[in-house]
Amino acid sequence: MSAITLTINGESKTITAPPMKRLLDVLREDLHLTGTKEGCGEGECGSCSVLMNGELVNSCLVPVLQAAGANVCTIEGVAVEGRLDAVQQCFLEEGGAQCGICTPGMILATHHLLDKYPQPTMAQIQEGLAGNLCRCTGYKRIFNAVESCAKKSHA
Ligand code: FES
């Protein structure tokens, strides 16, 4: 077991865990942040996506030791004072979420994409979300939500 300190959604947290425990499990089990979902557990589906030092990572592939000292943002850190943020609001309005398993990862991937390309082309949207799989929506509504959010933030 190791004591590992990291910043989660702006707050410093120290947990005691095996160093190779997956960041995904530390978030869900040790920190009770269950918004981060497990799909494949193999780095293929993106449902466990979080931002680590501003980069989009699959938390199922990150040993917690690797996150020591890092700044991690999960879906719980996205809402502003308990209200949906702009990206979440656009997903809601455009019907970009159905069962919701992929949605936290999609929202974080969208933040990552819009930080990089505030006015993305549809090709950039598709590329930016290519690592996040959705079994429900057929993607069109998700892509529409991202496009709508980009437009609104520059309206
Ligand atoms: S659960 Fe991590 S990529 Fe699928």
Ligand code: FES
């Ligand atoms: S909304 Fe169900 S997997 Fe995407």
